Amino acid sequence: MKKLINRPEDVVVESLHGLAAAHGDLLRVSFDPLFVVRADAPVADKVAIVSGGGSGHEPLHAGFVGRGMLDAACPGEVFTSPTPDRIEAATRAVVSGRGALHIVKNYTGDVLNFETAAELCRADGIEVEAVVVADDVAVEDSTFTAGRRGLGTTVLLERLLGAAAERGLGLDALAALARRICDTGRSMGVALTPCTVPAAGRPTFTLADDEIEIGVGIHGEPGRERAKLRPARELMEQVAGAVIDDLPFRDGDDVIVLLNGMGGTPLMELYLLYNELHRIVAAKGLRVRRRLVGNYITSLEMAGFSLTLLKADDELVALWDDPVLTPALRWGC
Amino acid sequence: MATLARFAAWIARLDAVYAEQKDYLTDLDAAIGDADHGINMARGFAAAHQAIVAAPPADVGALLKAVAMTLIRTVGGASGPLYGTFFLRAAPVAGAVAEVDAAGVEALFAAGAAGIAERGKAVVGDKTMIDAWGPAVEALGASRAAGGAVADMLAAAAAAAAAGRDATLPLVARKGRASYLGERSRGHIDPGAASTALLLAAAHETLG
Structure with missing residues (x-):
């Protein structure tokens, strides 16, 4: 450690x-x-x-x-x-x-x-x-x-x-x-690496060099599947798709977006992901009224990201x- | 009659029991949880025992309340608020009395167990401590209805709790951290049901 x-x-x-x-x-x-x-x-x-x-x-x-x-x-x-x-x-x-x-x-x-x-x-x-x-x-x-x-x-x-x-x-x-x-509000996360609780001294789970956990929880809980690392474009398509389809968010909906780093993800990569997200939500007809990109709900030093979409309206945007x-x-x- | 001294002896016994069974409970928890149940219970009941020795409560209700607040402060995890709630709800049912009769014993255990069920939103069969509490409370009532004294009631409750604990082995967890394991939770005794069986066995040894 x-x-x-x-x-x-x-x-x-x-x-x-x-x-x-x-x-x-x-x-x-x-x-x-x-x-x-x-x-x-x-x-x-x-x-x-x-x-x-x-x-x-x-x-x-x-x-x-x-x-x-x-x-x-x-x-x-x-x-x-x-x-x-x-x-x-x-x-x-x-x-x-x-x-x-x-x-x-x-x-x-x-x-x-x-x-x-x-x-x-x-x-x-x-x-x-x-x-x-x-x-x-x-x-x-x-x-x-x-x-x-x-x-x-x-x-x-x-x-x-x-x-x-x-x-x-x-x-x-x-x-x-x-x-x-x-x-x-709907969210989903992806982990590239596990994290280590200081008192435990070893990682909460293990991932091979080319493996990721899709749907990971904020304490490293298992998600939907363990998969091979893929290009950011494909990953964001899978995650955004899962989040959008769940509510579902529909063509014409206003949203507030949180693109969150898990603690060990460079901002450069988060903005790269935001670029992919921007394209996807535009194609779906969602209007992003406000957004946050950065580390806001982390899991120690875990590398990875989570995406949150919240259906917005003028009242929520004004409060925001x-x-x-x-x-x-x-x-x- | 379950006297104040007997209730104090129960808590002292629980301190010893959970210290002895610390590794057993933690091993059960390691299989389907986060491997801290034994440590947490031992720490909590050591503190509860210490609290009632340091400041002996004047009546049964006060003793149960002191135990509740100590467990709430010291156990942590999910079992801290659950066992804390048991004693918290049992305390006013017992009230400011020096001894509790058979009807009172049934009422305080029923109220405490109902508090745990409400807090945990669990029912028998979910593979939680309710699988031990539910049958235990039923057995208490049945024994009293059949004319049993406090000792008979608690013997029946302890046996029912142990059977309920064993019945969790083949179940799939539907509540708590173990529920995320789905089918993988099958084949393990629920650690909360095991600690509840110990609590009722100690009640039988001391309260009746």
Whole structure:
């Protein structure tokens, strides 16, 4: 294992110390219990937007704490959900009397820990709603499994709900908006290499030099198929096709696009992929209203990418354009 | 009657049991999960035992609540919130009492198991800990209806949980991380059902 770390057991906490040192103007970090809140929390007369999950997906979630996005993020150990008491403490630190909305990615650990945290909050009189992101089209959506995993729609949801909360929307309206976004966001990822959890010291799975995993999850979970590496054009055609056909997105639809790097992918390659995507969506008659290209929901040093499409309309685009001021996403401020 | 001292003895016994069975549970989890169940349960119940020794709760409800909060803080993964929810839901059903009668024992186990089922959205046959909890709670009720005392009820529950654990062997997982394995989850005992069987066996040894 070759990593820029001191001791494997200190990775998460030392990284958060760095985040606090670099962005103290935007956020504060509590180390016991461990959570991150925006610098001006709690913000009066606003629903608190709270998310969290295992570390190793940076900038998700702590890098999205700040005005116009998350009020609090609750990081767990690498690829491990935070515990309910910490999620409760994070929620309590940012709630202002209009309740809190939890954004949860659909992994069994995250869902159970956030649900239990919500129960603890409600027992203490804090109003909590939760939305679960399950947008990974690589997984068959079935009542006979834990369901689809949460992927890039999480990033778009955090931005859009953060904006809507900033405008003063109430908890019920935010929860309804969140469900609408989750219903029309779809994602799929491809891994070129595995990644290594620092505490484990060896890769979570193995791929031969010429092999890729199509439909990979953000912790390296297996996807649809293990295939031979192919030209970027063919790969993007397969991935975009799977995402577009799933909803399906139709001729004339407006979309917001996230073309996401998994952590170890050069931007040069991401833009090369965007070039392919641009051609494909134009041919399908989709209108890309807004897009992000970069590393937003990563899997440590994994090389690969994921594509997220979200059906957009003027209301969502207007929310998207509202000011946002976080370590990883900022405009309009 | 299950007294406060017996409930404390149950938690102490669970500390010892999960320490002894740590490798067994982790090996089961390595086959279809992420190989940490034994470590997590041992850590959680050691902390829960320590918590009630350090600050002895005044009544059964307070003891169950203290155990719940400690498990929620220390177990992690999926089993932390699930076992935490069991004790969290059982606590108010037991209430601020020094001892619990047969009806109370049935009610607190039923409420706790219902909490786990609700949280995990699992039913019997999904290859989860519910495969042990479901039959155990049924056996508790049947035993009490037949005039059984607390010890008889818990003996029946422990046996039913062990049978439920063994019944997970041929099943395909429908919930949790193991569900992504599909057919490959067949032929393995569910680690959560195994830890539940241990929990009920310890209840039989101490509470009745």
